[in-house]
Amino acid sequence: MSEKKLHNRSFEVFGKSKFFASQLRIALRNCGYIDPENLDDYLNVRGFEALAKVLTGMKSEDVIAEIKKAGLRGRGGAGFGSGLKWELVAREKSDQKYVICNADEGDPGAFMDRSIIEGDPFTVLEGMAIAGYAVGSDKGIVYIRAEYPLAITRLEKAIDAARKANLLGNNILGSKFSFDIEIRLGAGAFVCGEETALMQSIEGHRGMPRPRPPYPSASGLFCKPTLINNVETWANVPVIIVEGSQWFASVGTEKSKGTKVFALAGKITNTGLVEVPMGTTLRHVIFDIGGGIPKGKNLKAVQTGGPSGGCIPVELIDTPIDYDSLAKVGSIMGSGGMIVIDEDSCMVNIAKYFLEFTQSESCGKCTPCREGTKRMLEILTRITEGQGKEGDIEKLERLGNTIKKASLCGLGQSAPNPVLSTIRYFRNEYEDHIKNKKCTAGACSKMIRFEINDKCIGCGACYETCKFDAIEMI
């Protein structure tokens, strides 16, 4: 069998251009490198070797120990230790356990899960099967949003092909282990990315979160022990098994191991997907890999973690990307959206944009999130329309902190982050909007005023072109 390493293999094809040079591809290792609909291609890059290795000579405790030693943390946002999660599910005694892949990617501007499924669906199946073996489950479910039709088709084809090759189904590869995977489609509600809401949705109920505990590991889908991980987490699992936890743990920082995929978007020259080792600085990602800001503009801030994350100002651009450092500066790793903001953007307006999203996606079950985000949005809208009042900033802070503390699920607990972080770092912009009724970036259209100054010679050009007959000839 070929002994070539799994990670970074794709660089044989892509070469070492500036965009790829400092990336390390583990989860994305096969994306853009193999035919996602061809099992032969996946087998040719040592596909399913990890599963076979596990089935041949590893006990379930060994597998969990490997994942724990690797230090893999959930890539969906919260960063919970995957090994520990697996162990908790493995410990439960039950006639039925479930393994779920969370592919309900809802952050605006994030598309790493879609890319992994569209580019390398087999790796997700393999990761889930390994987990099924480790925790003692024979049933996997991929919960994916219906807005990803191509990803769904590829996943269906991959499941079919794997079943035919006895890589899924009964007695996989001649062993005693049986595991099958089915697909469940989500209707695209943001809150269904939250694990308890996701399971409610699979059960056929309205997607609403429920209080934890009990955690899914004890009582999850249909009240059975359930292991739920994000697409990117699953994609890391086969590499850990084949290349060893020691190698995996050597990548990244002390507390955040491995790599993270980011979807670079916004005001950046090279938009795209990048996978870098944990601990890489934001500066490196934006300026070296991303190619900097177009049109010679200056960087103002970076928003990580999508609508649940925060804005990190340019002064903190040397912050290393890992779970704890990002939390320290008031943002989160999240699922990996990275939106670059340049000097032409108004931070109040950006905070309003994200809050508009979370507010409309709030499921309405708990009051702090339902009412709180609504009120916050009202205040923000007022500020961007030039109607801001003295004390609005303090009110936003108070409301935001209450929502964070009192909300039922991650959606509400993180919804105020964009507002709180922009107040923390760009308070002067809020003050400018409220006190001076001025939006320096010129993004809040209702606050812009036009004046004709003394240089006017009455040429009439504005009279000719005005679409609203606002200039009168007297």
Place this chain on the structure above:
Amino acid sequence: MKTPLEILKEKKDAAEKHLKEQGYFSKKRVYVGMATCEIAAGSKEVMEEFENAKRSGLDIYLSQKGCAGRCHVEPTVEVIDPEKGSVLYTQVDPKKAKEIIQKHIIGGEPLAEGEK
């Protein structure tokens, strides 16, 4: 009894043989990006161009691939020569696809591409 690793090895050898029969290791391989993002950028027309050429006798191993993450230069096409290595083409449209076929695949001379 065979172990799962041994069974997998058989499957892998079969896969390799299958790929070999299709010319995976001997012919020039052409990969066209066919993820949602690439298709939106126009890769379906590019794929058609290569498919047509293959139907009319061009001896290549043609395949789709997922998204490598280079959104700013999609659609992308890679031509991998088993002997000479790979060449990446970016922002490919049907016209550029025709050029790639004529100059690179038939003529053996890769098109000039700036670093992206």
